[in-house]
Amino acid sequence: MRTIDVISTAIGNSFRSKLRTTLTVIAIFIGAFTLTITNGLGTGINNYITTTVAAIGAQDVLTVTKTQQDQSTGPRKYDPNQMASTSPGRPGQTVAGMTPADISAIAAVPGVLSVQPTLSISPDYVEAGNGTKYALSASGAVPGLKLQLAAGAQPSATSSAPQIVLPVSYVKALGYSSDRSAIGSTVNIGITDSTRAEHTLGATVVGIAEISLGGTGGSGTANEALAQELYNAQSIGLSSSTKDRYSQASVRFDKSATPAAVNQLKARLATAGYDAKTVADQIGTFKTVIDAIVLVLNSFAVIALLAASFGIVNTLLMSVQERTREIGLMKAMGMGSGRVFGLFSFEAVFIGFLGSAIGAGIAILVGSGISAALASSVFSGLPGLTLIAFSPASIATIILVVMGIAFLAGTLPAAKAAKQDPIESLRYE
Amino acid sequence: MLDWSPSIKERLSMPTPILAARDVKKSYGRGQSRFDALKGVSLEIFEGESLAIVGKSGSGKSTLMHLLALLDRPTDGAIELNGSDALLLRGRSLNSTRNKTFGFVFQQFFLTGGASVLDNVILPLKISRVRSRERKRRGLAALAELELRDKAGNRASALSGGQKQRAVIARALVNNPRIIFADEPTGNLDSATGAVVEDILFSLNREQGITLIVVTHDEDLAARCDRRIYIRDGLVVETESRAA
Numbered sequence: 024m025r026t027i028d029v030i031s032t033a034i035g036n037s038f039r040s041k042l043r044t045t046l047t048v049i050a051i052f053i054g055a056f057t058l059t060i061t062n063g064l065g066t067g068i069n070n071y072i073t074t075t076v077a078a079i080g081a082q083d084v085l086t087v088t089k090t091q092q093d094q095s096t097g098p099r100k101y102d103p104n105q106m107a108s109t110s111p112g113r114p115g116q117t118v119a120g121m122t123p124a125d126i127s128a129i130a131a132v133p134g135v136l137s138v139q140p141t142l143s144i145s146p147d148y149v150e151a152g153n154g155t156k157y158a159l160s161a162s163g164a165v166p167g168l169k170l171q172l173a174a175g176a177q178p179s180a181t182s183s184a185p186q187i188v189l190p191v192s193y194v195k196a197l198g199y200s201s202d203r204s205a206i207g208s209t210v211n212i213g214i215t216d217s218t219r220a221e222h223t224l225g226a227t228v229v230g231i232a233e234i235s236l237g238g239t240g241g242s243g244t245a246n247e248a249l250a251q252e253l254y255n256a257q258s259i260g261l262s263s264s265t266k267d268r269y270s271q272a273s274v275r276f277d278k279s280a281t282p283a284a285v286n287q288l289k290a291r292l293a294t295a296g297y298d299a300k301t302v303a304d305q306i307g308t309f310k311t312v313i314d315a316i317v318l319v320l321n322s323f324a325v326i327a328l329l330a331a332s333f334g335i336v337n338t339l340l341m342s343v344q345e346r347t348r349e350i351g352l353m354k355a356m357g358m359g360s361g362r363v364f365g366l367f368s369f370e371a372v373f374i375g376f377l378g379s380a381i382g383a384g385i386a387i388l389v390g391s392g393i394s395a396a397l398a399s400s401v402f403s404g405l406p407g408l409t410l411i412a413f414s415p416a417s418i419a420t421i422i423l424v425v426m427g428i429a430f431l432a433g434t435l436p437a438a439k440a441a442k443q444d445p446i447e448s449l450r451y452e
Numbered sequence: 453m454l455d456w457s458p459s460i461k462e463r464l465s466m467p468t469p470i471l472a473a474r475d476v477k478k479s480y481g482r483g484q485s486r487f488d489a490l491k492g493v494s495l496e497i498f499e500g501e502s503l504a505i506v507g508k509s510g511s512g513k514s515t516l517m518h519l520l521a522l523l524d525r526p527t528d529g530a531i532e533l534n535g536s537d538a539l540l541l542r543g544r545s546l547n548s549t550r551n552k553t554f555g556f557v558f559q560q561f562f563l564t565g566g567a568s569v570l571d572n573v574i575l576p577l578k579i580s581r582v583r584s585r586e587r588k589r590r591g592l593a594a595l596a597e598l599e600l601r602d603k604a605g606n607r608a609s610a611l612s613g614g615q616k617q618r619a620v621i622a623r624a625l626v627n628n629p630r631i632i633f634a635d636e637p638t639g640n641l642d643s644a645t646g647a648v649v650e651d652i653l654f655s656l657n658r659e660q661g662i663t664l665i666v667v668t669h670d671e672d673l674a675a676r677c678d679r680r681i682y683i684r685d686g687l688v689v690e691t692e693s694r695a696a
């Protein structure tokens with residue numbers, strides 16, 4: 024029998040017992056549907072993280088922290104140099120503080136173009152023309168940072184004038200009629216120093232930022248000049264050794280550096296005693312968490328598929344039983360055992376294909392519908408987030424995996440059919 | 453020096469049998485439950501002949517037919533096809549021999565009810581990798597020969613008994629076999645329809661020279677064959693030729 028005939032006969036056979044095939048297809052459909060949705064969730068969230076990468080930091084920047092000396096578990100020895108971490112990680116995480124000596128040591132590492140310590144600033148409030156004060160958290164702009172802006176421009180790293188980018192939620196509260204009208208206006212930022220004295224600093228609003236998962240949630244972003252002014256104000260009353268202490272620093276390197284060169288730079292920093300992470304590394308941490316969650320969800324879907332695969336075994340065993348005569352006749356007419364095996368295992372693969380293709384197709388429709396509905400309601404504050412997204416590669420992988428499982432499930436009945444003895448099957452009752 | 457034994461002389465002068473069984477034995481089971489279905493059967497079948505294998509139920513007729521059709525292997529003895537040892541055939545060559553040399557007509561029809569008559573008929577062609585257009589052409593030709601051309605598109609289950617058996621004969625014919633095995637071909641048919649089916653089989657034998665091996669316990673059917681072999685309890689008890 025030609026392969027094309029094996030395939031078309033197998034497809035024809037699977038439609039012979041429509042109810043049984045339909046039920047099996049439904050079982051596979053459920054598994055494939057779930058798998059597609061959970062995978063789509065992973066794809067959607069990871070896509071969002073990737074596209075908002077620029078909001079967390081630039082591609083040619085390393086975030087450097089001092090390597091933690093005490094790596095043992097259990098209570099850590101007290102170290103007066105420890106300070107709270109400002110980089111993403113678990114809450115309460117502390118890092119070893121860096122001093123100006125550390126900064127110059129990093130600057131001396133070959134491949135480092137520039138080092139900028141990250142100033143951790145904690146302003147109290149912001150106030151505009153209408154006089155109402157609103158609590159504000161803010162951070163200094165990371166070099167090369169690209170915020171997702173609703174209006175205006177990125178904060179300038181070179182300008183000596185204090186500038187700030189405010190989140191979109193502050194626009195109406197501060198009394199501006201639109202995002203655009205806020206641009207160029209001056210706001211007052213209040214900050215308390217270590218002696219509990221209040222200071223007020225003026226800054227120009229240069230941009231309005233969209234809310235995104237990329238680290239700048241509801242907080243403002245100050246340009247270097249403003250960050251430095253705020254830092255100086257809040258540090259009044261501190262000794263210079265306490266003031267010049269940074270949780271982390273940003274290192275710029277050559278934009279055109281290859282991944283291998285970046286790894287070498289990281290290795291050099293590591294020997295000097297510093298941990299360095301690219302934005303991609305930090306994103307990677309997020310993605311690892313998302314991937315782990317998706318993996319757990321996927322395993323539920325796979326369990327459903329395994330259950331469905333027993334349905335395939337059952338369906339095919341029944342049809343082998345029903346078609347005993349036919350198999351015997353085909354073998355008597357010179358059909359090889361391999362082809363008989365092929366006929367039944369392809370039927371299994373076809374059932375798997377039907378279930379997974381329909382499952383994936385409907386999952387795409389339902390998933391797209393759900394994420395469109397969520398995007399305009401629950402997630403309206405997170406533009407660009409498609410909660411459930413589908414990549415052709417992962418859909419193809421799902422369909423192929425399900426077909427693979429179906430093939431494995433089909434081997435038992437197919438082998439049973441293949442080794443049937445023609446005379447036994449043709450015996451009259 | 454020229455002391456040929458008669459049997460050798462005879463064999464040299466006669467054509468090679470298309471199919472031969474040489475002291476064939478077949479046992480089922482072992483030990484206590486061992487049953488000898490054939491206890492040493494020898495016979496020769498020549499091209500273009502019609503042969504009836506006659507005997508009571510359980511005498512071993514079907515067993516012998518299965519051995520001759522290479523569907524089963526004897527416990528002992530040899531089967532020869534065109535003078536060469538057919539038991540050496542295995543795998544692909546065995547399958548291709550079954551496919552191209554033999555056609556089968558069984559007491560039960562073994563048609564796939566849900567499939568069309570044409571699809572049932574072209575099954576041997578499908579197995580022997582004939583392309584779809586050619587299959588259709590030859591299938592329709594075979595059906596036309598059996599006056600079933602107009603039923604080609606019908607479901608096989610919708611045919612009458614006689615039509616079903618004619619469809620089965622079309623299927624046996626379609627790959628131009630050299631031998632047709634018919635096991636109780638009229639057993640399921642009333643006598644009038646049975647006679648029609650018999651006529652078809654014998655005309656194929658006469659007009660196309662297809663060797664016909666009929667297994668039956670029907671004396672009338674057996675009488676129409678060139679030769680009859682009577683089997684009882686796994687042994688040939690009598691061979692009878694039409695006066696030639």
Ligand SMILES: Nc1ncnc2c1ncn2[C@@H]1O[C@H](COP(=O)(O)OP(=O)(O)OP(=O)(O)O)[C@@H](O)[C@H]1O
Nearest residue numbers: 480481487489507508509510511512513514515516
């Ligand atoms: N697979 C088997 N296992 C055990 N015994 C078998 C088997 N096949 C056939 N037999 C026995 O061998 C004997 C011959 O069987 P066979 O089918 O050849 O009979 P038959 O002459 O064709 O009979 P019928 O006219 O009823 O079809 C019977 O006694 C049968 O019980």
Ligand SMILES: [Mg+2]
Nearest residue numbers: 513514515635
């Ligand atoms: Mg029989």
